[in-house]
Amino acid sequence: xxxxxxxxxxxxxxxxxxxxxxxxxxxxxxxxxxxxxxxxxxxxxxxxxxxxxxxxxxxxxxxxxxxxxxxxxxxxxxxxxxxxxxxxxxxxxxxxxxxxxxxxxxxxxxxxxxxxxxxxxxxxxxxxxxxxxxxxxxxxxxxxxxxxxxxxxxxxxxxxxxxxxxxxxxxxxxxxxxxxxxxxxxxxxxxxxxxxxxxxxxxxxxxxxxxxxxxxxxxxxxxxxxxxxxxxxxxxxxxxxxxxxxxxxxxxxxxxxxxxxxxxxxxxxxxxxxxxxxxxxxxxxxxxxxxxxxxxxxxxxxxxxxxxxxxxxxxxxxxxxxxxxxxxxxxxxxxxxxxxxxxxxxxxxxxxxxxxxxxxxxxxxxxxxxxxxxxxxxxxxxxx
Amino acid sequence: xxxxxxxxxxxxxxxxxxxxxxxxxxxxxxxxxxxxxxxxxxxxxxxxxxxxxxxxxxxxxxxxxxxxxxxxxxxxxxxxxxxxxxxxxxxxxxxxxxxxxxxxxxxxxxxxxxxxxxxxxxxxxxxxxxxxxxxxxxxxxxxxxxxxxxxxxxxxxxxxxxxxxxxxxxxxxxxxxxxxxxxxxxxxxxxxxxxxxxxxxxxxxxxxxxxxxxxxxxxxxxxxxxxxxxxxxxxxxxxxxxxxxxxxxxxxxxxxxxxxxxxxxxxxxxxxxxxxxxxxxxxxxxxxxxxxxxxxxxxxxxxxxxxxxxxxxxxxxxxxxxxxxxxxxxxxxxxxxxxxxxxxxxxxxxxxxxxxxxxxxxxxxxxxxxxxxxxxxxxxxxxx
Numbered sequence: 001x002x003x004x005x006x007x008x009x010x011x012x013x014x015x016x017x018x019x020x021x022x023x024x025x026x027x028x029x030x031x032x033x034x035x036x037x038x039x040x041x042x043x044x045x046x047x048x049x050x051x052x053x054x055x056x057x058x059x060x061x062x063x064x065x066x067x068x069x070x071x072x073x074x075x076x077x078x079x080x081x082x083x084x085x086x087x088x089x090x091x092x093x094x095x096x097x098x099x100x101x102x103x104x105x106x107x108x109x110x111x112x113x114x115x116x117x118x119x120x121x122x123x124x125x126x127x128x129x130x131x132x133x134x135x136x137x138x139x140x141x142x143x144x145x146x147x148x149x150x151x152x153x154x155x156x157x158x159x160x161x162x163x164x165x166x167x168x169x170x171x172x173x174x175x176x177x178x179x180x181x182x183x184x185x186x187x188x189x190x191x192x193x194x195x196x197x198x199x200x201x202x203x204x205x206x207x208x209x210x211x212x213x214x215x216x217x218x219x220x221x222x223x224x225x226x227x228x229x230x231x232x233x234x235x236x237x238x239x240x241x242x243x244x245x246x247x248x249x250x251x252x253x254x255x256x257x258x259x260x261x262x263x264x265x266x267x268x269x270x271x272x273x274x275x276x277x278x279x280x281x282x283x284x285x286x287x288x289x290x291x292x293x294x295x296x297x298x299x300x301x302x303x304x305x306x307x308x309x310x311x312x313x314x315x316x317x318x319x320x321x322x323x324x325x326x327x328x329x330x331x332x333x334x335x336x337x338x339x340x341x342x343x344x345x346x347x348x349x350x351x352x353x354x355x356x357x358x359x360x361x362x363x364x365x366x367x368x369x370x371x372x373x374x375x376x377x378x379x380x381x382x383x384x
Numbered sequence: 385x386x387x388x389x390x391x392x393x394x395x396x397x398x399x400x401x402x403x404x405x406x407x408x409x410x411x412x413x414x415x416x417x418x419x420x421x422x423x424x425x426x427x428x429x430x431x432x433x434x435x436x437x438x439x440x441x442x443x444x445x446x447x448x449x450x451x452x453x454x455x456x457x458x459x460x461x462x463x464x465x466x467x468x469x470x471x472x473x474x475x476x477x478x479x480x481x482x483x484x485x486x487x488x489x490x491x492x493x494x495x496x497x498x499x500x501x502x503x504x505x506x507x508x509x510x511x512x513x514x515x516x517x518x519x520x521x522x523x524x525x526x527x528x529x530x531x532x533x534x535x536x537x538x539x540x541x542x543x544x545x546x547x548x549x550x551x552x553x554x555x556x557x558x559x560x561x562x563x564x565x566x567x568x569x570x571x572x573x574x575x576x577x578x579x580x581x582x583x584x585x586x587x588x589x590x591x592x593x594x595x596x597x598x599x600x601x602x603x604x605x606x607x608x609x610x611x612x613x614x615x616x617x618x619x620x621x622x623x624x625x626x627x628x629x630x631x632x633x634x635x636x637x638x639x640x641x642x643x644x645x646x647x648x649x650x651x652x653x654x655x656x657x658x659x660x661x662x663x664x665x666x667x668x669x670x671x672x673x674x675x676x677x678x679x680x681x682x683x684x685x686x687x688x689x690x691x692x693x694x695x696x697x698x699x700x701x702x703x704x705x706x707x708x709x710x711x712x713x714x715x716x717x718x719x720x721x722x723x724x725x726x727x728x729x730x731x732x733x734x735x736x737x738x739x740x741x742x743x744x745x746x747x748x749x750x751x752x753x754x755x756x757x758x759x760x761x762x763x764x765x766x767x768x
Contacts, residue, residue: 003423005423007415007416007419007421007423007424010415010416010418010419010424011414011415011416011419011623012414013411013414014410014411014414016411019407019410019411022406022407022410023403023406023407026398026403026406026592026593027397027398027400027403030395030396030397030398031391031394031395031705032391032394032395034394035391035394035395035705035707036693036696036697036700036707036708037391037696037697037700037705037706038700038705039387039389039391039705040391040394069453069454069457069594069622069625070453070622070623070625071622071623072610072612072613072621072622072623073453073610073622075612076610076611076612080611100612100613101612101613101614101621102611102612102613102621102622105611105612105613105614105621106611106612108611109611203623208410208627209410209594209623209624209625209626209627209628210453210593210594210595210625210627210628211594225609225610226456226457226460226609226610227460227464227486227489227490227492227493228456228459228460228484228485228486228489228490229456229484229485229486229489230485230489237456237485237486237489238453238454238455238456238457238486239395239454239455239456239587239593240593241453241454241593241594241628242593243592243593243594244593244594244625244628309420312420312421313420313421316420316421316422321415321419321421321422321423322421323419323420324420
């Protein structure tokens with residue numbers, strides 16, 4: 001069955017070139033990068049090349065990139081690693097209520113370890129107020145962790161303003177940015193943000209699963225989360241996943257290039273989808289930022305009174321794949337913490353779906369997807 | 385260049401079938417296992433199948449298998465996860481001096497967190513004395529972690545005796561076994577050992593990098609090491625690496641079958657290698673257990689007075705790939721902690737190499753490898 005995949009914020013289809021490269025590396029460069037013989041050296045060089053590729057796409061130095069098993073682990077290393085390392089400097093952390101579970105649950109764990117965490121609210125569009133955040137920063141604030149793009153509703157956080165106020169209030173507060181959803185789609189302006197740590201994931205940019213990285217500003221020290229043979233500068237032990245890392249490097253390059261060459265393509269998909277949906281006269285509501293303001297690839301819509309799960313499965317039956325509830329673990333039945341945080345009405349909360357686009361989508365299928373959505377929602381409105 | 389790969393304890397070449405399967409999963413089953421639509425469900429089913437395959441090879445229930453990013457992370461989850469969870473029961477851990485760095489460095493980290501760790505010595509063959517271990521067990525001993533097969537010298541630890549004495553002294557002491565080196569090569573007798581936790585790795589059994597698992601006896605509770613979306617029963621967050629997990633499942637099945645069908649093949653490789661080497665009249669010493677007693681695939685040899693690194697690179701130049709120093713991170717220049725622990729003379733310590741075999745090796749290349757080793761070592765003896 002042909003289908004239309006609009007769940008790209010959950011995960012993306014790997015590029016064919018990436019699949020070919022990871023297979024080739026598995027077959028030919030299978031040596032342990034720690035081995036002294038040439039099969040080991042070839043693996044080490046493969047990893048070095050991927051590190052250069054990713055560093056170059058971000059615009060940082062390759063020695064500042066630490067590979068992890070994925071975005072979740074990068075967030076763990078950044079947050080838990082900063083907090084445990086800097087316990088002597090203070091015990092206060094700040095994050096927002098709409099962060100990814102891998103950020104929020106690291107913070108909850110740190111609370112158990114005696115840290116104090118401020119979870120700041122967001123406005124109706126999902127935006128953190130830099131002033132509100134600034135007021136919370138004190139002497140003892142060791143870390144601020146704010147995402148670049150929200151994975152459920154696409155809000156782009158005002159990181160330049162946040163960075164300014166963080167560093168103004170406390171020069172030594174570490175600023176961590178979760179850029180898992182934005183990488184290669186919205187520019188990662190690490191200098192302008194005055195960021196210290198940024199998390200990235202491979203499988204959100206058409207790379208293989210099992211790879212991610214943390215950019216660590218030179219000189220910043222972290223406690224590891226995983227201990228062992230001392231790989232990745234002692235920050236992430238375990239035999240390096242050469243094939244996945246190589247695929248991640250290639251995916252970063254291809255994905256960044258695609259988004260430069262097809263500048264405006266993602267937002268054009270979102271806007272055509274919306275236009276088509278509006279034409280149908282369907283009753284729906286846009287959750288979070290205005291379409292032109294939010295990230296180009298994420299659109300969260302509420303269908304008042306409808307049950308999101310029923311709608312999702314009805315769309316699925318027609319070959320359209322989207323997401324309901326929390327983006328990354330949508331089998332949990334709780335209502336989305338992000339939609340709750342933006343104050344969405346219960347009636348809208350339970351009838352919301354996320355449509356997320358990628359460079360692999362085609363304009364023609366987007367229009368078709370909008371028509372399927374309009375028809376299906378209309379049918380359900382009639383039934384209930 | 386054709387080469388002979390005898391570094392299988394560092395990592396193995398993935399089976400061609402495994403590479404094909406991981407590529408197919410990346411291409412066709414790329415959905416996020418947490419997504420509710422059928423691409424997500426297909427991914428979930430793929431993981432469930434791999435879990436069943438691995439559980440069946442080990443002989444446990446599939447719900448007792450928790451997937452991790454690899455063996456190092458499985459050891460971290462087992463050791464750090466047990467200790468942090470059971471802090472209220474006691475603060476004492478026991479391990480041996482010859483464990484893998486991922487075990488030893490978890491223990492060192494726990495010492496920083498206030499735990500007390502006993503690192504028990506081994507005899508000249510690398511064997512832990514169960515009596516010595518038993519005497520250390522007290523009321524406050526929450527965990528004993530002993531490896532099944534030593535990765536550097538192939539010692540098989542007396543786990544049945546160790547299990548008996550551990551559970552006799554303290555019924556609630558958790559017994560963790562690192563079976564990364566033994567899986568599918570030496571039977572994992574978890575019941576007989578009375579084990580509670582066992583670690584496994586994919587890339588040591590011709591599976592893809594980026595997958596491993598921890599068997600957790602039903603009912604045993606652990607603290608996670610990585611926090612987030614709650615995947616793997618809240619014990620290992622992060623989007624599951626479907627392709628690597630599928631490849632791991634297939635590799636476990638193929639590797640277990642190969643070792644049943646070709647029972648005795650690995651030990652025959654080791655013994656022919658040794659026989660050929662002896663024929664040459666070369667001066668060498670076997671480190672660790674007697675060849676017939678140790679694990680079938682690992683042979684550690686000392687060439688008195690030679691420098692291991694020089695020998696390794698001379699062998700490499702002739703197309704023979706082996707390992708020097710620590711198995712998993714041989715670029716660290718320190719002498720092997722395992723060879724030190726078995727009391728090896730300094731002259732032997734710096735001239736030791738590990739030859740590790742796999743079912744992919746052929747008898748004819750093993751004989752050739754022995755001749756290359758004998759010739760090369762003889763040349764070096766003449767030079768120095």
